[in-house]
Amino acid sequence: GQNIDQPTEMTATEGAIVQINCTYQTSGFNGLFWYQQHAGEAPTFLSYNVLDGLEEKGRFSSFLSRSKGYSYLLLKELQMKDSASYLCAVSMKRGSTLGRLYFGRGTQLTVWP
Amino acid sequence: DGGITQSPKYLFRKEGQNVTLSCEQNLNHDAMYWYRQDPGQGLRLIYYSQIVNDFQKGDIAEGYSVSREKKESFPLTVTSAQKNPTAFYLCASSIPSGPAGNEQFFGPGTRLTVL
Numbered sequence: 001g002q003n004i005d006q007p008t009e010m011t012a013t014e015g016a017i018v019q020i021n022c023t024y025q026t027s028g029f030n031g032l033f034w035y036q037q038h039a040g041e042a043p044t045f046l047s048y049n050v051l052d053g054l055e056e057k058g059r060f061s062s063f064l065s066r067s068k069g070y071s072y073l074l075l076k077e078l079q080m081k082d083s084a085s086y087l088c089a090v091s092m093k094r095g096s097t098l099g100r101l102y103f104g105r106g107t108q109l110t111v112w113p
Numbered sequence: 114d115g116g117i118t119q120s121p122k123y124l125f126r127k128e129g130q131n132v133t134l135s136c137e138q139n140l141n142h143d144a145m146y147w148y149r150q151d152p153g154q155g156l157r158l159i160y161y162s163q164i165v166n167d168f169q170k171g172d173i174a175e176g177y178s179v180s181r182e183k184k185e186s187f188p189l190t191v192t193s194a195q196k197n198p199t200a201f202y203l204c205a206s207s208i209p210s211g212p213a214g215n216e217q218f219f220g221p222g223t224r225l226t227v228l
Contacts, residue, residue, distance in 0.1 A: 008153075033216065042203060042219035043156070087155060091215055099144045099163060099207055099215045100171075105155040 002026045004104035006088050011110045012078055020073045020107045022088035030093035033101060034062050034073045037085045046073065046086075075109075083111045115140045117220035119204050124225045126198075134189045134223050136204035145187035146205040146217065149173060156203065162187055191225065198227045 003025040012018040024032070031050035035043035049055055049064035049071060061074040075082055085108050089101040117138040126132045138145065144163045148156040158171030162181040176195025181187055187206075191198045201224050205217040 030215075040201075040222075040224075042221050044219075045216055048216060089156075100146075100158065100161065101215070101217055103148075103155040103157075105153070108153075 002090060002092075002102040004088055004090055004102055006086075006104040006107045008105065009108045009110070011112060013112050014078055014080060016078050017074065017076050018078060018109065020075070020086050020088075020109065022071045022073075022104060024069050024071075024088075024090050024104075026069075026090050026092065026102070028092045029066065029090065031091040032062075032064055032071050033089040033091065034060075034071075035087040035089065037087060037106065039084075043087055078111050080111050080113065083109060085109070117204060117206055117218055119202075119220035119223050121223060122221065124223055126225070126227050128227055129193045131193060132191050132198075132225065134191065134202055134204075134225070136187045136189065136220055137185055138187075138204075138206045138218075138220075139185060140206055140218060141184070142206035142208055142218070143184070144207045144215070145181070146207070147171075147177075147179065147187065147189045148203045148205065150201045150203060150222075159189065198225060200225060 006022045034046040037043040047062035054063045059076045064071045085106040087106045088104040120135045146161040147159040157173050159177050160179040162168035165184050168181050178190045203222045204220040207215045207217045
């Protein structure tokens with residue numbers, strides 16, 4: 001199987017910056033996704049990294065290091081609505097697993113006023 | 114508008130009954146997926162289909178069955194053999210080599226409660 005590890009819970013205050021880490025051990029790596037999921041709702045796409053480096057998209061940025069099997073999601077200027085679960089998912093590129101995503105357990109972020 | 118629909122949003126069944134969850138997409142995606150999510154857990158893959166009339170077991174296929182007779186539809190049957198069927202079920206679809214890799218688009222989910 002694929003080992004994808006991320007912290008279970010994090011807390012932060014409104015206006016702060018938070019970094020959610022994700023480490024993975026896979027073979028046939030083809031990219032890493034971050035999704036946001038509010039309670040009882042569907043996950044929504046945040047970012048996709050396939051090459052090393054930082055991808056910035058507004059208040060959210062995502063970083064990938066393929067050699068280290070490491071990614072992080074950076075959330076700036078936190079707002080109350082950012083309270084949600086953040087899911088790290090790895091994409092594979094081999095054979096019958098093409099298109100599959102392997103998800104971590106998710107990090108529950110709580111933003112306090 | 115293009116998207117994925119799942120129905121119903123909430124579903125209640127008695128223990129021992131089979132139940133079928135609907136998933137329809139009009140995004141013209143080839144691949145479709147079924148996940149199960151339990152409280153405090155990530156998404157676990159039940160079944161997936163990369164093309165019509167073909168599907169593969171995911172990590173927790175026991176007690177479930179699927180069909181893929183049409184590109185737009187990928188229904189999931191939760192059978193009486195599934196020991197702990199109460200969960201939140203999510204359907205997704207993707208293009209294997211889309212603009213953002215194989216980004217998966219999710220339906221709103223069905224919360225199944227077995228009494």
